[in-house]
Amino acid sequence: MKDKAYELVIFDWDGTLMDTVGKIVSCMQHVAQELMLPIPTEQQIRDVIGLSLPKIMPILFAGYQNHQQIIDCYRRHHVANEQPTPLFEGVESLIINLHAAGYQLAVATGKGRDGLDKVLALTGLGQYFHATRCADDAKSKPHPEMLHSLLSHFNVAADRAIMIGDSIHDLTMANNAGMASIGVSYGAHNEARLKTLNPRAIVDQPLAIHDYL
Structure with a gap:
């Protein structure tokens, strides 16, 4: 050896x-839709995968101040999506x-x-x-x-x-x-x-x- x-x-x-990339993209887009925010593209979301959620939110949703609300909503969607990854x-x-x-x-x-x-x-x-x-x-x-x-x-x-x-x-x-x-x-x-x-x-x-x- x-x-x-x-x-x-x-x-x-x-x-x-x-x-998990597809699931992350889908969840993030659903969150934007639910909160009536501009929906980021798949490529925009792919670009930030790997960063922590607090670091991602100001990049994807720069014009929205309540980033914790987005994080909480994202985690809720992610948990609710029980489809095995x-x-x-x-x-x-x-x-x-x-x-x-x-x-x-x-x-x-x-x-x-x-x-x-x-x-x-x-x-x-x-x-x-x-x-x-x-x-x-x-x-x-x-x-x-x-x-x-x-x-x-x-x-x-x-x-x-x-x-x-x-x-x-x-x-x-x-x-x-x-x-x-x-x-x-x-x-x-x-x-x-x-x-x-x-x-x-x-x-x-x-x-x-x-x-x-």
């Missing part, structure tokens, strides 16, 4: 492990294989703690992640606080850790932490946008991630 280039592998959640094909095998190979695994996501804990339980993947950080624990991406916290938790140097994500916000966060990254082109942002952040690699399906670790 080849030597591991990295000890710690940190994953984003939405659009990287779970196919699938993991991307290959994700479960990838996580199980990396765990078995001895990698330390973590999550760094813009989701809130309640939402993250729920999907970790529903998917059964929670048992494989040794630590998680979310928007309730630290500053929003692209600030590197989540990654710094995980490096400290595992006592791992930045050059021995790698961030996996589907958005420029994930990759910018990794760059800000002095950490390598891998972009996935099947989520919120396409290959051309991800390339601008100089990731170690860009992959078009989850199982290919293991090749770069």
